[in-house]
Amino acid sequence: MDDKQIQLSRSYRQKKRKRNKQIIxxxxxxxxxxxxxxxxxxxNGAGDDAKTENDAKANEQExxxxxxxxxxxxxxxxxxxxxxxxxxxxxxxxxxxxxxQHIESDDxxxxxxxxxxxxxxxTVQKEPHVTDxxxxxxxxxxxxxxxxxxxxxxxxxxxxxxxxxxxxxxxxATVKDRSTDEIFRVHIEWVESQGWQPTLVEKLxxxxx
Numbered sequence: 001m002d003d004k005q006i007q008l009s010r011s012y013r014q015k016k017r018k019r020n021k022q023i024i025x026x027x028x029x030x031x032x033x034x035x036x037x038x039x040x041x042x043x044n045g046a047g048d049d050a051k052t053e054n055d056a057k058a059n060e061q062e063x064x065x066x067x068x069x070x071x072x073x074x075x076x077x078x079x080x081x082x083x084x085x086x087x088x089x090x091x092x093x094x095x096x097x098x099x100x101q102h103i104e105s106d107d108x109x110x111x112x113x114x115x116x117x118x119x120x121x122x123t124v125q126k127e128p129h130v131t132d133x134x135x136x137x138x139x140x141x142x143x144x145x146x147x148x149x150x151x152x153x154x155x156x157x158x159x160x161x162x163x164x165x166x167x168x169x170x171x172x173a174t175v176k177d178r179s180t181d182e183i184f185r186v187h188i189e190w191v192e193s194q195g196w197q198p199t200l201v202e203k204l205x206x207x208x209x
Contacts, residue, residue: 100114105202106110116150120195121145159177172185183203186200187200187202
C-alpha cells in the first residue's frame with residue numbers, strides 16, 4: 001500500500017470517528033431534552049392537581065358557609081315575619097269601629113259598666129300561652145295594651161293599680177287615668193294566637209284593695 005492510500009484510509013477513519021461522536025452527542029442531547037420535558041410535565045401536572053384540589057376544597061367550604069348563612073337568614077326572616085304578622089293582625093283588628101253597650105251592675109262601687117266588640121290586641125307570643133304577671137314582661141305589656149284599648153287611656157296617663165288572676169286565661173286589671181283621676185276595672189281574656197281581648201269595663205267610685 002503506497003503512502004497516498006494510507007493517508008486516505010486515515011482520513012476516512014478520522015471522519016468516521018468524528019461522525020460517530022456527533023451522532024452520540026445528538027442522542028445524548030435528545031435524551032437530556034426528553035428528560036427535562038418529562039420532569040416539567042410531572043411537576044407541572046402535580047401542581048395543577050394540587051391547585052385543583054385546593055380550589056375544590058375552597059368551593060366546598062364556601063358552599064357550606066353560604067348554606068349555613070342562608071339557613072340562618074331564612075330562620076331570622078321567618079321569626080321576623082311571624083312577629084310582624086302578629087302585630088299586623090292586631091293593628092288591622094284595632095282599626096275596626098268599637099261599639100259599646102252599657103249594662104247594669106249590682107256592685108255599689110261601680111258607677112257604670114259596659115261591654116263592647118273590642119278585638120284581641122294581637123300578640124308576638126307562642127302557644128301554649130302562660131299568663132305572666134311580671135311587670136314589663138311581654139305578656140304584661142300586651143295586657144296593658146288591651147286595657148288602654150278598652151278605656152281609651154293614653155299610656156303616659158295609665159297608672160297600674162292592680163293586675164290579678166280572673167280565671168283560666170283571664171285577668172282583671174284595675175287602673176287609673178292620671179289626667180282625669182277616673183278608676184277603671186277591666187276584664188280581659190286570652191284568645192288563642194290573637195292575644196288579650198277586653199270583655200268588660202267597670203268605672204269605679206274608688207279603688208278598694
